[in-house]
Amino acid sequence: MSNLEQDRSAPRRDRDRDRDRDVDPPRALADYDLVCLSHLRWDFVYQRPQHLLSRCARARRVFFVEEPVRGDSVPRLECSRRDCGVTVVVPHLPGDLDDDETEMLLRCLVDDLLADQRLTHYVLWYYTPMALGFTGHLAPLATVYDCMDELSAFWGAPRALCERERDLLRTADLVFTGGRSLYEAKRALRPGAHLFPSSIDVPHFRRARARQSEPPDQAALGRPRLGYFGVIDERIDLDLLAAAADLRPDFTFVMVGPVAKIDPAALPCRPNIHYLGQKPYAELPAYIAGWDVALMPFARNESTRFISPTKTPEYLASGRPVVATSIRDVVDPYGREGLVAIADTPADFVAAALRALQPSRRAEWLQQVDAFLARGSWDRTWAQMESLIGAAVRANRAAGSPRIDPCSTT
Structure with missing residues (x-):
């Protein structure tokens, strides 16, 4: 003083x-x-x-x-x-x-x-x-x-x-x-x-739709890759992540982001789950470009009751199909408009990811995504x-x- x-x-x-x-x-x-x-x-x-x-x-x-x-x-x-x-x-x-x-x-x-x-x-x-x-x-x-x-x-x-x-x-x-x-x-x-x-900062995340060099810490990981970026804290359903990884050992789960408010020792440890740590905002499109599906495995608890994840439109602008749990502000409007697949159980989550890997409707889906994202910035x-x-x-x-x-x- x-x-x-x-x-x-x-x-x-x-x-x-x-x-x-x-x-x-x-x-x-x-x-x-x-x-x-x-x-x-x-x-x-x-x-x-x-x-x-x-x-x-x-x-x-x-x-x-x-x-x-x-x-x-x-x-x-x-x-x-x-x-x-x-x-x-x-x-x-x-x-x-x-x-x-x-x-x-x-x-x-x-x-x-x-x-x-x-x-x-x-x-x-x-x-x-x-x-x-x-x-x-x-x-x-x-x-x-x-x-x-x-x-x-x-x-x-x-x-x-x-x-x-x-x-x-x-x-x-x-x-x-x-x-x-x-x-x-x-x-x-x-x-x-x-x-x-x-x-949504569309131009920034749209870069993920173009071919580009893989970040070194992700380049050697197997495919298909299912990725998440964001804070890893009490809002992430770690049990769902572990069960999905066990159900599909041929899937590679990539978790990009800092661990906060939870013990890192509590993170599920599986051969096909990779924690890459926090990355600069400028580098996120390069990581997303190497994913086949983007994930939002949020827990359904008090800490997620009112969340409206910014990453939802960011994933979509990146051109990656998205699988998410039934967070209210994701279900409506993204799930309701067919832009995001919603699944809560490990089996349903994996099944939704498998469907997302199929390219049959990709061009039509991207048109829907771009029309939706054009509504705001x-x-x-x-x-x-x-x-x-x-x-x-x-x-x-x-x-x-x-x-x-x-x-x-x-």
């Missing part, structure tokens, strides 16, 4: 000079900046936040504030700008703090961020309601809650999460939801919520969100909403 106080006591003219040299005034870039509070790491997996906020950063400054890293003796912020224009902000805190001390220090660090970057006209964008504990004193131009998961259903969810989410649903100017099931659940608490399901989704945010900012300004000068908070 003393370091933060010492930093604030530095000569004002020196700090102003540094800011003038390093940071463009926010008004020169856009009418507002955006500060995102997230429970996710920017560099973990490339998904909804990255798609949306990288587009937001084309027109304004965007600061992506991650959950703190524990262990540093001196509280500090580590800021790094990504090629897409987003500045990733990582708080570093001592490891021996209780919840109240953590939120007090995070509040100070966020205040410093706003002051140092001259963030006086900004929108707050939440992915985690828990951030209300250290940002509730701020007065942004508008507040957005982009609800992409039912976080309370995840393992290890904080006890205060549900109460804080209710507060955020009640007070946010805008609530966006990432899938229809989630939308229907949140609409009961926030009737004005907006549904923005997962979109991340560019279109962000344009609609940006329009709503602009309207909320204008409405709040017209109403004369009071503001707090971040430089004056303590």
Whole structure:
């Protein structure tokens, strides 16, 4: 804490000079900046936040504030700008703090961020309601809650999460939801919520339809190959994966992605199951190009009740037939429209994969896929969100909403 106080006591003219040299005034870039509070790491997996906020950063400054890293003796912020224009902000805190001390220090660090970057006209964008504990004193131009998961259903969810989410649903100017099931659940608490399901970066994943060099760690694996990319956590039905591998030892199952929140020792170990680890977003099409079928072997439990997997349209854009378990937001619309095969038992899952390997309807199926994917894109989704945010900012300004000068908070 003393370091933060010492930093604030530095000569004002020196700090102003540094800011003038390093940071463009926010008004020169856009009418507002955006500060995102997230429970996710920017560099973990490339998904909804990255798609949306990288587009937001084309027109304004965007600061992506991650959950703190524990262990540093001196509280500090580590800021790094990504090629897409987003500045990733990582708080570093001592490891021996209780919840109240953590939120007090995070509040100070966020205040410093706003002051140092001259963030006086900004929108707050939440992915985690828990951030209300250290940002509730701020007065942004508008507040957005982009609800992409039912976080309370995840393992290890904080006890205060549900109460804080209710507060955020009640007070946010805008609530966006990432899938229809989630939308229907949140609409009961926030009737004005907006549904923005997962979109698709079609040109990126369409590259998987072309012939290309195989990644070295996949090239020698046998065929047919059935692949999955994404986080491997409590949402994956490991028993289904193991049983399917046992039923078809001639199939090769490729699992691409990081293991999170589960013991790696719990992963089924079979000669025909291969865990290749996390891969950069840019390399995913090269891996998918070497698969014969794409898989979504999700468990049917509380943690998957409201998910709307972004990988569904990404698999389809890649031109790979898809077999998935009966996740509600996959069954409707993808299963209903005949774009994805739905199966829950190991025998049915394997049978669906066998049918997917048959090329009889491939050309017709690809036409259906491309027609479906043409309905939306991340560019279109962000344009609609940006329009709503602009309207909320204008409405709040017209109403004369009071503001707090971040430089004056303590």
